[in-house]
Amino acid sequence: MIINFAHFTPYASLFGGVLIGLAAFILLAFNGRVMGISGIFSSALTNHPFSGLWRWFFLAGTVIGPLIYLGFREDGLLMRPVSEGALLYVGGFIVGLGSMIGAGCTSGHGICGLARLSPRSFIAVMTFMVSAVVTVLIVHSGS
Amino acid sequence: MPVFIALISGVLFGIGLAMGGMLDPAKVVGFLDVFGEWDPSLAFVMGGGVIVNLIGYFGFIRRMDQPVCDARFHLPQKQSFDMQLIAGSALFGIGWGITGLCPGPAVASLFTNLDTGAIFLASVGGGLLAGKVISSQLRPA
Numbered sequence: 543m544i545i546n547f548a549h550f551t552p553y554a555s556l557f558g559g560v561l562i563g564l565a566a567f568i569l570l571a572f573n574g575r576v577m578g579i580s581g582i583f584s585s586a587l588t589n590h591p592f593s594g595l596w597r598w599f600f601l602a603g604t605v606i607g608p609l610i611y612l613g614f615r616e617d618g619l620l621m622r623p624v625s626e627g628a629l630l631y632v633g634g635f636i637v638g639l640g641s642m643i644g645a646g647c648t649s650g651h652g653i654c655g656l657a658r659l660s661p662r663s664f665i666a667v668m669t670f671m672v673s674a675v676v677t678v679l680i681v682h683s684g685s
Numbered sequence: 686m687p688v689f690i691a692l693i694s695g696v697l698f699g700i701g702l703a704m705g706g707m708l709d710p711a712k713v714v715g716f717l718d719v720f721g722e723w724d725p726s727l728a729f730v731m732g733g734g735v736i737v738n739l740i741g742y743f744g745f746i747r748r749m750d751q752p753v754c755d756a757r758f759h760l761p762q763k764q765s766f767d768m769q770l771i772a773g774s775a776l777f778g779i780g781w782g783i784t785g786l787c788p789g790p791a792v793a794s795l796f797t798n799l800d801t802g803a804i805f806l807a808s809v810g811g812g813l814l815a816g817k818v819i820s821s822q823l824r825p826a
Contacts, residue, residue: 573687633808
């Protein structure tokens with residue numbers, strides 16, 4: 543195994559993770575809701591807006607957050623695409639489709655489910671980590 | 686009050702994603718590329734998030750009768766494994782590996798990535814809605 547130390551950002555990533563964990567804790571402690579983005583986003587799209595207004599506020603916050611972070615960074619935010627055109631959008635569709643059928647994504651299963659020691663989330667995380675690693679091996683190897 | 690809490694939670698989540706490196710598809714692929722030059726950073730994002738949440742859940746939430754602003758905790762009740770959990774998660778991993786973006790970053794990139802952010806978010810939303818239809822067919826209420 544070769545570690546890419548040039549791009550390794552343990553402190554920023556750990557601090558980012560702590561903020562994500564705090565976000566999930568606050569949402570559950572105050573609103574009693576799991577911070578699963580695929581669930582929040584899909585329910586926001588299908589429910590009557592007034593029956594879950596909090597979801598739109600959460601999504602708005604998620605959109606605003608990176609803009610606030612950008613305001614404190616002079617060197618901008620690194621966003622290097624790895625796929626483009628049809629592949630990007632088909633990939634996005636598969637992301638949505640899979641998280642809906644699998645009842646969760648990186649946030650719901652990965653952050654919230656694992657922290658509650660949910661066996662279902664453990665299986666989900668193992669499954670999507672393996673399939674993502676294999677996909678990268680096939681699609682992006684050598685890039 | 687609940688909408689204000691949701692907004693604060695969303696802002697923290699969005700800042701965390703940006704700071705952690707989750708909005709950079711190349712970094713995500715670098716994390717998933719365990720057989721190449723591996724960048725383990727995102728394990729720290731997940732580790733930090735899970736540890737804080739684990740302490741929060743077992744230290745506080747489990748000792749609370751109900752959330753501060755709601756009558757009950759809306760936690761998933763399902764315990765059993767099924768093919769949908771495995772198949773859906775496997776599909777999600779394929780999409781994540783192709784694009785380097787999962788649903789949270791797809792939302793968070795709406796205005797930080799003006800080139801493709803909106804169309805990508807729409808494609809994730811389309812997939813979610815299609816998944817909802819398929820799930821309801823497979824899992825009659």
